[in-house]
Amino acid sequence: MASSISNDLYLSNLQKKERQTGSNILGKDDFMKILMTQLQNQDPSSPMEDKEFISQMATFSSLEQMTNMSSSFDKFIAQQYDNLFIQQSSLIGKNVTYLQETQDESGAVKTESKESKVKAVLFENKEAKFQLADGNVIGSNSITQVSNEDVQASK
Template identity: 35%
Template sequence: MAITGIESAGSLMGVSQSSAQSETSTGGNRIDMNGFLNLFLTQLENQDPTNPLESYELAAQLAQFSTVEQLSQVNANILKQKDYLTSINYGQMAQLIGRDVVAVDDSIQLTDGETSKSSYELNVSAEVSLKILDDRGTLIRTISLGNQESGTYEVEWDGKNDSGEVVPDGTYHVQVEAVDADGNFTEATQTVSGKIYALSLDQDNPQFIIGGPNGVKVSAGTISEVREMDGSGTV
């Protein structure tokens, strides 16, 4: 841990910079408890006898190092607990492999001309058009669907662009544009669904892979529904 004030202590006791560096660890200005105690004793031995340090100054230095040392131990314990809780969460999430789930996401996976299951829900009737975009945000296809009543609809896309050409397999995104009777844009809730194939273990953002080895990836926090193994209900 970095200890501030050591250089000032060294100047008070007349210890050279090279001597102070010999007491430090290989971490530059980082020293352990033994290094600090050696430096502290050297300070006592080399202090000016005509102007010795006051007891409160010595106590302040000891308190400073002790506080930092304790904080370092607390931080190490927190990191251990974090790793422990993360392993527990991973274990619980792994139990969802093989389950049918619904997740809030706008992705759609194209594989050999077949698409993964993607849906959207309208709260009011609206004129609807779907825009298919690739991972770079480039518009691939626009599908006009006309007026649709409120309800849930599946995205139907043949895997072709606006020119009628089959696009490469991969992950695409569906943008739903819905305009109500007053001419106002209305939001549509978009979901993907399918069976969880695998769990991608990323400590910052673990993701489930839905539908197969090259399926849609969704974050754990986006899952809104988990169904029983036989699809008879939700848990």
């Protein structure tokens, strides 16, 4: 049984491919390709100095560590958003007092305090929002008080 090698794996075909991203930012793969090309095309009579090679490898190592740290930090931030959402969901069923800005007939903006029960927590654009029983949707920065008391009983 004979197996054949895919034409996509030939070096000449790999070198013909252009970057698809269109980005001007060099990543660790690009750095490694440059280093390998430099090693392949160096003059055999005067090869790259050890110090220069070690310096480039140290730069590559630093680049790889920064890339890995950036990826880990992105995962950490995403986890923090998940935690925030879970924490905010503990307000479902609670009564909140919140500030709402309204405009009167003259166009003047006034701030009034309102009360309602939290029906649901929404997460939009990495921000928690609260859907209230009175139909309003507010951000956490509008809430001034949280209680277990029934809104109707407190009036």
